[in-house]
Amino acid sequence: MFTKLFSRRLxxxxxxLIVLVCTIASYTNSTFMTLLPVYVLDLGGxxxxxxxxxxxxxxxGMFTRIIAAPLFDRVGRKKMLVLGAGLYAVNALLFxxxxxxxxxxxxxxxxxxxxxxFFPVPHIIVADISPEDMLVDAMGLFxxxxxxxxxxxxxxxxxxxxxxxxxxxxISSTVTGFMSFFFSIFIKEHYHPxxxxxxxxxxKTKKARFDRALLLLVLLTSLVHxxxxxxNSAVSNFLTPCGLSRGLEQISLYFLVNNxxxxxxxxTVGRLIVYLSKKTCILLSVLLSAGGTALIAVAxxxxxxxxxxxxxxxGLTAAAQLLQAQVMLTTPSEHRGVASTVFTFMGDxxxxxxxxxxxxxxxxxxxxxxxxxxxxxxxxxxxxxGAYWKRNRG
Numbered sequence: 001m002f003t004k005l006f007s008r009r010l011x012x013x014x015x016x017l018i019v020l021v022c023t024i025a026s027y028t029n030s031t032f033m034t035l036l037p038v039y040v041l042d043l044g045g046x047x048x049x050x051x052x053x054x055x056x057x058x059x060x061g062m063f064t065r066i067i068a069a070p071l072f073d074r075v076g077r078k079k080m081l082v083l084g085a086g087l088y089a090v091n092a093l094l095f096x097x098x099x100x101x102x103x104x105x106x107x108x109x110x111x112x113x114x115x116x117x118f119f120p121v122p123h124i125i126v127a128d129i130s131p132e133d134m135l136v137d138a139m140g141l142f143x144x145x146x147x148x149x150x151x152x153x154x155x156x157x158x159x160x161x162x163x164x165x166x167x168x169x170x171i172s173s174t175v176t177g178f179m180s181f182f183f184s185i186f187i188k189e190h191y192h193p194x195x196x197x198x199x200x201x202x203x204k205t206k207k208a209r210f211d212r213a214l215l216l217l218v219l220l221t222s223l224v225h226x227x228x229x230x231x232n233s234a235v236s237n238f239l240t241p242c243g244l245s246r247g248l249e250q251i252s253l254y255f256l257v258n259n260x261x262x263x264x265x266x267x268t269v270g271r272l273i274v275y276l277s278k279k280t281c282i283l284l285s286v287l288l289s290a291g292g293t294a295l296i297a298v299a300x301x302x303x304x305x306x307x308x309x310x311x312x313x314x315g316l317t318a319a320a321q322l323l324q325a326q327v328m329l330t331t332p333s334e335h336r337g338v339a340s341t342v343f344t345f346m347g348d349x350x351x352x353x354x355x356x357x358x359x360x361x362x363x364x365x366x367x368x369x370x371x372x373x374x375x376x377x378x379x380x381x382x383x384x385x386g387a388y389w390k391r392n393r394g
Contacts, residue, residue, distance in 0.1 A: 010134050010141075015126070017187045021085065022122045023145045025180040028092055028173040029115070030153035036108065038158075039166050045101050056109035062348055064116025065341050072337025077125050078189040084118025085184040089177035096170045120344060124336050127328035128190045136325045137270035143321060144266040151259045191333055217330050218339045220388035221323050222346040224381040228286070229347045231293045231378030232316055233354030234362075234370055239296065242367040246300055253302065254309045261313025269318040279389050282322050286382050288315025294375025297368045319381075320347075 037050040072080055091114045094107050122142070130138035161169045243251030273281055292311030299305045324343060331339040354374070362370040 009131050010138055012129060014129050014187050014190070015138065017183050018122050018125050018129070019142055019145050021081070021180050021183045021187070022142065023149050024176050024183070025085070025088065025118070026146045026149040027153045027156075027176045028088070028180070030150050031157035031169060031173050032092075032108070032111065034154040035157050035161055035169060036104070038161070039169075040101065040104065042166075043099060043101055043104075049101065049105065053105055053108040056105070057112035057115075058348065058352060060109055060112030061116040062112075062345065064113045065120055065345060068117050068120070069338045069341035072121060072124055072341075073334055076189055077121055077128060077191050077337075078184075078187055080117065081121040081125065081187065082181070082184050084114065084121055085177075085181040087114040088118045089174065089181045090114075092170070092174045092177040096167060096174060120337070120341055123324070123344075124328075124340050125187070125190070127325075127336055127340075128333060132329060134270070135329060136273060136322060139321050139325050140266040140268075140270050143317070144263050147259060147263050147266065151256075151263075214331065214335065217388060217391060218327055218342055220384050220391065221327050221330075222343045223384040224282070224286070224388070225320060225323055225343055226346040226350040227377055227379075227381030227384070228289060228316060228319055229350030230354040230357070231290065231374045232312070233351045234358040234374035235293060235296065235312060236351070237355045238358055238362055238367070238370070242296065242362075242371075243305065245367065248302055248305060250302055251305065254305050257306050258309040258313040261310045262317045265314045265317035266321060269321055272318075273322070278322055278326065279385075282319055282326075282385055283382060285315045285317075285319035285322065286378065286385060288312075289319060290375045290378035291315070292375075293378055294372055297371035297375070 036053075040046075040050050040053075068080070088111075091107065091111055095104070098104060098107070123139075126138050126142050127135060157169055157172070160172055239254060240251055243254070269281065276284075288311045292308045292315055295304060295308040295311065299308055324340075327339050327343045328336060354377075358370050358374060361373065
Protein backbone atom coordinates (compact mmCIF):
# COMPACT_ATOMS: atom_id res chain seq x y z
CA MET A 1 0.00 0.00 0.00
CA PHE A 2 2.80 2.42 0.86
CA THR A 3 5.38 1.38 -1.73
CA LYS A 4 4.43 4.35 -3.92
CA LEU A 5 5.53 6.69 -1.14
CA PHE A 6 9.11 5.53 -1.67
CA SER A 7 9.07 5.74 -5.45
CA ARG A 8 12.19 7.22 -7.06
CA ARG A 9 9.84 9.28 -9.23
CA LEU A 10 8.86 11.21 -6.11
CA UNK A 11 12.10 11.26 -4.14
CA UNK A 12 14.13 13.37 -6.51
CA UNK A 13 17.14 15.34 -5.32
CA UNK A 14 15.21 18.59 -5.28
CA UNK A 15 12.25 17.08 -3.44
CA UNK A 16 14.61 15.96 -0.66
CA LEU A 17 16.18 19.43 -0.58
CA ILE A 18 12.88 21.32 -0.39
CA VAL A 19 11.71 19.02 2.42
CA LEU A 20 14.96 19.77 4.27
CA VAL A 21 14.60 23.51 3.68
CA CYS A 22 11.12 23.61 5.16
CA THR A 23 11.52 21.12 8.01
CA ILE A 24 14.72 22.76 9.28
CA ALA A 25 13.04 26.17 9.14
CA SER A 26 10.10 24.68 11.04
CA TYR A 27 12.30 24.45 14.14
CA THR A 28 12.92 28.20 13.93
CA ASN A 29 9.24 28.93 13.41
CA SER A 30 8.09 26.58 16.17
CA THR A 31 10.47 27.96 18.81
CA PHE A 32 9.38 31.53 18.13
CA MET A 33 5.71 30.57 18.23
CA THR A 34 5.89 28.68 21.51
CA LEU A 35 8.76 30.25 23.47
CA LEU A 36 8.87 33.92 22.53
CA PRO A 37 5.70 34.48 24.64
CA VAL A 38 7.53 32.90 27.59
CA TYR A 39 10.52 35.20 27.07
CA VAL A 40 8.27 38.26 26.82
CA LEU A 41 6.74 37.38 30.21
CA ASP A 42 10.20 36.84 31.71
CA LEU A 43 11.16 40.36 30.59
CA GLY A 44 8.11 41.82 32.30
CA GLY A 45 5.78 41.89 29.32
CA UNK A 46 2.20 40.63 29.23
CA UNK A 47 0.04 38.17 27.33
CA UNK A 48 -1.69 41.17 25.77
CA UNK A 49 1.62 42.24 24.23
CA UNK A 50 2.19 38.73 22.90
CA UNK A 51 -1.28 38.80 21.38
CA UNK A 52 -0.57 42.13 19.70
CA UNK A 53 2.68 40.70 18.33
CA UNK A 54 0.76 37.85 16.73
CA UNK A 55 -1.86 40.22 15.36
CA UNK A 56 0.81 42.42 13.82
CA UNK A 57 2.67 39.42 12.40
CA UNK A 58 -0.53 38.01 10.90
CA UNK A 59 -1.64 41.29 9.29
CA UNK A 60 1.80 42.05 7.84
CA GLY A 61 2.11 38.45 6.62
CA MET A 62 -1.24 38.56 4.85
CA PHE A 63 -0.42 41.79 3.01
CA THR A 64 3.05 40.49 2.15
CA ARG A 65 1.65 37.32 0.57
CA ILE A 66 -0.78 39.36 -1.51
CA ILE A 67 2.05 41.52 -2.84
CA ALA A 68 4.50 38.63 -3.29
CA ALA A 69 2.05 36.22 -4.96
CA PRO A 70 2.51 37.53 -8.53
CA LEU A 71 6.29 37.53 -8.05
CA PHE A 72 6.29 33.76 -7.48
CA ASP A 73 4.97 33.42 -11.04
CA ARG A 74 6.91 36.26 -12.69
CA VAL A 75 10.33 36.14 -11.03
CA GLY A 76 10.57 32.39 -10.46
CA ARG A 77 10.37 30.04 -7.48
CA LYS A 78 14.04 29.62 -6.62
CA LYS A 79 14.88 33.32 -6.51
CA MET A 80 11.97 33.97 -4.18
CA LEU A 81 12.83 30.91 -2.08
CA VAL A 82 16.46 31.95 -1.59
CA LEU A 83 15.44 35.55 -0.92
CA GLY A 84 12.78 34.52 1.59
CA ALA A 85 14.98 31.97 3.37
CA GLY A 86 17.82 34.51 3.63
CA LEU A 87 15.56 37.25 5.00
CA TYR A 88 14.00 34.83 7.49
CA ALA A 89 17.43 33.72 8.77
CA VAL A 90 18.63 37.33 9.17
CA ASN A 91 15.37 38.18 10.95
CA ALA A 92 16.06 35.34 13.44
CA LEU A 93 19.64 36.54 13.91
CA LEU A 94 18.49 40.01 14.97
CA PHE A 95 16.72 38.54 18.01
CA UNK A 96 20.13 37.64 19.44
CA UNK A 97 21.05 41.31 19.91
CA UNK A 98 18.23 42.78 21.95
CA UNK A 99 16.34 42.41 25.22
CA UNK A 100 14.18 45.46 24.63
CA UNK A 101 10.46 44.62 24.52
CA UNK A 102 9.70 47.26 21.89
CA UNK A 103 12.46 45.94 19.65
CA UNK A 104 11.27 42.35 20.15
CA UNK A 105 7.79 43.51 19.17
CA UNK A 106 9.12 45.13 15.99
CA UNK A 107 11.22 42.08 15.05
CA UNK A 108 8.29 39.72 15.60
CA UNK A 109 6.04 41.82 13.38
CA UNK A 110 8.86 41.93 10.81
CA UNK A 111 8.68 38.13 10.74
CA UNK A 112 5.27 38.55 9.15
CA UNK A 113 7.06 40.02 6.16
CA UNK A 114 9.90 37.47 6.00
CA UNK A 115 7.51 34.55 6.48
CA UNK A 116 5.21 35.99 3.82
CA UNK A 117 8.02 35.88 1.29
CA PHE A 118 9.47 32.53 2.37
CA PHE A 119 6.72 30.16 3.54
CA PRO A 120 4.45 30.09 0.46
CA VAL A 121 7.23 29.08 -1.95
CA PRO A 122 8.06 25.49 -0.84
CA HIS A 123 4.50 24.27 -1.49
CA ILE A 124 4.60 25.68 -5.01
CA ILE A 125 7.98 24.06 -5.67
CA VAL A 126 6.64 20.71 -4.46
CA ALA A 127 3.80 21.05 -6.98
CA ASP A 128 6.26 21.96 -9.75
CA ILE A 129 8.64 19.05 -9.23
CA SER A 130 6.22 16.24 -8.29
CA PRO A 131 4.54 13.94 -10.84
CA GLU A 132 0.86 14.90 -11.09
CA ASP A 133 -0.32 11.42 -10.13
CA MET A 134 1.79 11.60 -6.95
CA LEU A 135 1.09 15.19 -5.92
CA VAL A 136 -1.19 14.21 -3.02
CA ASP A 137 1.51 11.86 -1.71
CA ALA A 138 4.14 14.57 -2.15
CA MET A 139 2.06 17.09 -0.22
CA GLY A 140 1.46 14.48 2.47
CA LEU A 141 5.11 13.61 2.95
CA PHE A 142 6.05 17.28 2.91
CA UNK A 143 3.44 18.08 5.54
CA UNK A 144 4.25 15.04 7.69
CA UNK A 145 7.91 16.03 7.90
CA UNK A 146 6.92 19.48 9.12
CA UNK A 147 4.40 18.04 11.57
CA UNK A 148 7.07 15.84 13.16
CA UNK A 149 9.32 18.87 13.68
CA UNK A 150 6.46 20.89 15.17
CA UNK A 151 5.75 18.00 17.54
CA UNK A 152 9.27 17.85 19.00
CA UNK A 153 10.66 21.38 18.52
CA UNK A 154 8.82 23.04 21.44
CA UNK A 155 10.21 20.49 23.89
CA UNK A 156 13.73 20.85 22.50
CA UNK A 157 13.49 24.62 22.50
CA UNK A 158 12.15 24.72 26.06
CA UNK A 159 15.03 22.53 27.26
CA UNK A 160 17.52 24.86 25.56
CA UNK A 161 15.81 27.93 27.04
CA UNK A 162 15.69 26.53 30.59
CA UNK A 163 19.17 24.99 30.65
CA UNK A 164 21.22 27.37 28.49
CA UNK A 165 19.22 30.60 28.39
CA UNK A 166 17.47 32.77 25.84
CA UNK A 167 20.67 33.57 23.94
CA UNK A 168 21.25 29.89 23.22
CA UNK A 169 17.64 29.52 22.09
CA UNK A 170 17.92 32.38 19.61
CA ILE A 171 21.31 31.15 18.39
CA SER A 172 19.90 27.66 17.76
CA SER A 173 16.97 29.21 15.86
CA THR A 174 19.36 31.34 13.83
CA VAL A 175 21.56 28.36 12.98
CA THR A 176 18.61 26.35 11.69
CA GLY A 177 17.43 29.42 9.76
CA PHE A 178 20.75 29.73 7.97
CA MET A 179 20.91 25.96 7.39
CA SER A 180 17.56 26.24 5.62
CA PHE A 181 18.91 29.13 3.54
CA PHE A 182 22.04 27.10 2.68
CA PHE A 183 20.06 24.13 1.35
CA SER A 184 17.77 26.42 -0.66
CA ILE A 185 20.73 27.56 -2.75
CA PHE A 186 21.19 24.07 -4.24
CA ILE A 187 17.61 23.63 -5.46
CA LYS A 188 17.28 23.90 -9.22
CA GLU A 189 14.75 26.19 -10.86
CA HIS A 190 12.07 23.99 -12.43
CA TYR A 191 9.76 26.81 -13.39
CA HIS A 192 10.50 29.26 -16.17
CA PRO A 193 8.04 32.10 -16.74
CA UNK A 194 6.61 32.04 -20.24
CA UNK A 195 7.30 35.13 -22.38
CA UNK A 196 4.29 37.40 -22.74
CA UNK A 197 3.19 37.14 -26.32
CA UNK A 198 0.89 39.87 -27.68
CA UNK A 199 -2.72 38.79 -27.47
CA UNK A 200 -4.64 38.17 -30.67
CA UNK A 201 -7.75 40.35 -30.90
CA UNK A 202 -9.97 37.40 -31.78
CA UNK A 203 -8.91 35.46 -28.68
CA LYS A 204 -9.10 38.19 -26.11
CA THR A 205 -12.61 37.39 -24.92
CA LYS A 206 -11.93 33.66 -24.84
CA LYS A 207 -8.84 34.14 -22.67
CA ALA A 208 -10.79 36.36 -20.27
CA ARG A 209 -13.46 33.71 -19.94
CA PHE A 210 -10.81 31.09 -19.23
CA ASP A 211 -9.26 33.26 -16.52
CA ARG A 212 -12.63 33.84 -14.87
CA ALA A 213 -13.42 30.12 -14.97
CA LEU A 214 -10.05 29.28 -13.44
CA LEU A 215 -10.48 31.91 -10.72
CA LEU A 216 -13.93 30.56 -9.87
CA LEU A 217 -12.58 27.03 -9.40
CA VAL A 218 -9.78 28.31 -7.16
CA LEU A 219 -12.21 30.43 -5.14
CA LEU A 220 -14.69 27.59 -4.65
CA THR A 221 -11.92 25.31 -3.36
CA SER A 222 -10.57 28.10 -1.16
CA LEU A 223 -14.01 28.76 0.33
CA VAL A 224 -14.13 25.13 1.52
CA HIS A 225 -10.76 25.82 3.14
CA UNK A 226 -12.13 29.03 4.70
CA UNK A 227 -15.00 27.27 6.46
CA UNK A 228 -12.80 24.40 7.59
CA UNK A 229 -10.55 26.85 9.40
CA UNK A 230 -13.39 28.95 10.79
CA UNK A 231 -14.52 25.78 12.56
CA ASN A 232 -10.99 24.71 13.49
CA SER A 233 -10.20 28.08 15.10
CA ALA A 234 -12.61 27.20 17.92
CA VAL A 235 -10.41 24.20 18.67
CA SER A 236 -7.00 25.80 18.24
CA ASN A 237 -7.85 28.89 20.32
CA PHE A 238 -10.34 27.82 22.98
CA LEU A 239 -9.99 24.09 23.58
CA THR A 240 -7.64 24.40 26.56
CA PRO A 241 -9.86 26.78 28.60
CA CYS A 242 -12.88 24.68 27.60
CA GLY A 243 -11.23 21.49 28.88
CA LEU A 244 -10.04 23.10 32.11
CA SER A 245 -13.49 24.54 32.76
CA ARG A 246 -14.83 20.97 32.60
CA GLY A 247 -12.19 19.67 35.01
CA LEU A 248 -10.09 17.91 32.32
CA GLU A 249 -6.59 18.57 33.64
CA GLN A 250 -4.96 16.41 30.97
CA ILE A 251 -6.47 18.38 28.08
CA SER A 252 -2.98 18.92 26.61
CA LEU A 253 -3.12 15.25 25.54
CA TYR A 254 -5.65 16.35 22.92
CA PHE A 255 -2.94 18.11 20.92
CA LEU A 256 -0.53 15.17 21.16
CA VAL A 257 -3.14 12.71 19.88
CA ASN A 258 -4.28 15.21 17.26
CA ASN A 259 -0.74 15.62 15.96
CA UNK A 260 -0.32 11.84 15.64
CA UNK A 261 -3.57 11.72 13.66
CA UNK A 262 -2.32 14.58 11.45
CA UNK A 263 0.84 12.67 10.56
CA UNK A 264 -1.15 9.49 9.91
CA UNK A 265 -3.57 11.35 7.64
CA UNK A 266 -0.79 12.98 5.63
CA UNK A 267 0.83 9.62 4.96
CA THR A 268 -2.33 7.70 4.11
CA VAL A 269 -4.67 10.03 2.24
CA GLY A 270 -2.70 9.54 -0.98
CA ARG A 271 -3.40 5.82 -0.73
CA LEU A 272 -7.08 6.35 0.07
CA ILE A 273 -7.77 8.12 -3.23
CA VAL A 274 -6.72 4.93 -5.02
CA TYR A 275 -9.94 3.35 -3.74
CA LEU A 276 -12.25 6.37 -3.42
CA SER A 277 -12.65 9.43 -5.62
CA LYS A 278 -11.18 12.74 -4.47
CA LYS A 279 -14.70 14.16 -4.33
CA THR A 280 -15.79 11.45 -1.90
CA CYS A 281 -12.62 11.67 0.18
CA ILE A 282 -12.95 15.44 0.60
CA LEU A 283 -16.62 15.14 1.56
CA LEU A 284 -15.86 12.43 4.13
CA SER A 285 -13.00 14.54 5.49
CA VAL A 286 -15.25 17.58 5.90
CA LEU A 287 -17.78 15.41 7.74
CA LEU A 288 -15.08 14.00 10.04
CA SER A 289 -13.79 17.49 10.82
CA ALA A 290 -17.30 18.82 11.49
CA GLY A 291 -18.13 15.80 13.66
CA GLY A 292 -14.91 16.10 15.63
CA THR A 293 -15.58 19.79 16.31
CA ALA A 294 -19.20 19.27 17.30
CA LEU A 295 -18.23 16.35 19.56
CA ILE A 296 -16.36 18.77 21.84
CA ALA A 297 -19.71 20.38 22.64
CA VAL A 298 -20.79 17.27 24.59
CA ALA A 299 -17.37 15.85 25.57
CA UNK A 300 -17.14 15.84 29.36
CA UNK A 301 -14.40 13.23 29.65
CA UNK A 302 -10.99 12.61 28.09
CA UNK A 303 -11.95 9.56 25.95
CA UNK A 304 -14.50 11.66 24.03
CA UNK A 305 -12.03 14.54 23.77
CA UNK A 306 -9.37 12.22 22.38
CA UNK A 307 -11.88 10.77 19.90
CA UNK A 308 -12.48 14.35 18.76
CA UNK A 309 -8.71 14.83 18.43
CA UNK A 310 -8.49 11.82 16.09
CA UNK A 311 -11.49 12.88 13.99
CA UNK A 312 -10.18 16.45 13.69
CA UNK A 313 -6.65 15.35 12.89
CA UNK A 314 -7.76 12.96 10.18
CA GLY A 315 -10.57 15.08 8.73
CA LEU A 316 -9.06 18.55 8.66
CA THR A 317 -5.67 17.35 7.45
CA ALA A 318 -7.00 15.12 4.68
CA ALA A 319 -9.43 17.78 3.44
CA ALA A 320 -6.82 20.56 3.41
CA GLN A 321 -4.23 18.34 1.72
CA LEU A 322 -6.59 17.17 -1.01
CA LEU A 323 -7.97 20.67 -1.57
CA GLN A 324 -4.49 22.16 -1.88
CA ALA A 325 -3.42 19.46 -4.32
CA GLN A 326 -6.59 20.05 -6.34
CA VAL A 327 -5.81 23.78 -6.57
CA MET A 328 -2.32 22.99 -7.85
CA LEU A 329 -3.56 20.41 -10.36
CA THR A 330 -6.33 22.68 -11.64
CA THR A 331 -4.07 25.70 -12.08
CA PRO A 332 -1.47 26.08 -14.85
CA SER A 333 2.06 26.45 -13.49
CA GLU A 334 2.25 30.13 -14.50
CA HIS A 335 -0.62 30.92 -12.11
CA ARG A 336 0.24 28.62 -9.20
CA GLY A 337 1.82 31.35 -7.09
CA VAL A 338 -1.35 33.42 -7.08
CA ALA A 339 -3.65 30.39 -6.73
CA SER A 340 -1.68 28.99 -3.79
CA THR A 341 -1.72 32.37 -2.09
CA VAL A 342 -5.49 32.72 -2.49
CA PHE A 343 -5.95 29.26 -0.99
CA THR A 344 -3.76 29.84 2.07
CA PHE A 345 -5.07 33.39 2.47
CA MET A 346 -8.62 32.11 2.86
CA GLY A 347 -7.44 29.70 5.55
CA ASP A 348 -5.78 32.62 7.39
CA UNK A 349 -8.97 34.66 7.17
CA UNK A 350 -10.94 31.72 8.55
CA UNK A 351 -8.55 31.33 11.47
CA UNK A 352 -8.61 35.03 12.34
CA UNK A 353 -12.34 35.60 11.83
CA UNK A 354 -13.20 32.38 13.65
CA UNK A 355 -11.10 33.34 16.66
CA UNK A 356 -12.97 36.64 17.03
CA UNK A 357 -16.38 35.01 16.43
CA UNK A 358 -15.94 32.04 18.77
CA UNK A 359 -14.25 34.18 21.43
CA UNK A 360 -17.27 36.46 21.64
CA UNK A 361 -19.73 33.58 21.42
CA UNK A 362 -18.04 31.44 24.08
CA UNK A 363 -18.00 34.37 26.48
CA UNK A 364 -21.72 34.92 26.06
CA UNK A 365 -23.24 31.53 25.24
CA UNK A 366 -20.72 29.04 26.60
CA UNK A 367 -18.63 26.29 25.04
CA UNK A 368 -21.44 23.86 24.20
CA UNK A 369 -23.15 26.29 21.82
CA UNK A 370 -19.79 27.47 20.48
CA UNK A 371 -18.61 24.03 19.40
CA UNK A 372 -21.98 23.01 17.99
CA UNK A 373 -21.99 26.10 15.78
CA UNK A 374 -18.30 25.65 14.92
CA UNK A 375 -19.06 22.14 13.67
CA UNK A 376 -22.00 23.49 11.69
CA UNK A 377 -19.83 26.17 10.09
CA UNK A 378 -17.41 23.47 8.96
CA UNK A 379 -20.28 21.69 7.24
CA UNK A 380 -20.98 24.88 5.29
CA UNK A 381 -17.78 24.19 3.40
CA UNK A 382 -19.51 21.17 1.89
CA UNK A 383 -21.78 23.51 -0.09
CA UNK A 384 -18.82 25.01 -1.92
CA UNK A 385 -17.30 21.56 -2.28
CA GLY A 386 -20.40 20.45 -4.19
CA ALA A 387 -20.38 23.62 -6.30
CA TYR A 388 -16.73 23.04 -7.21
CA TRP A 389 -17.27 19.51 -8.51
CA LYS A 390 -20.38 20.61 -10.39
CA ARG A 391 -18.29 23.23 -12.21
CA ASN A 392 -15.32 20.89 -12.70
CA ARG A 393 -17.11 17.90 -14.23
CA GLY A 394 -14.90 17.93 -17.25
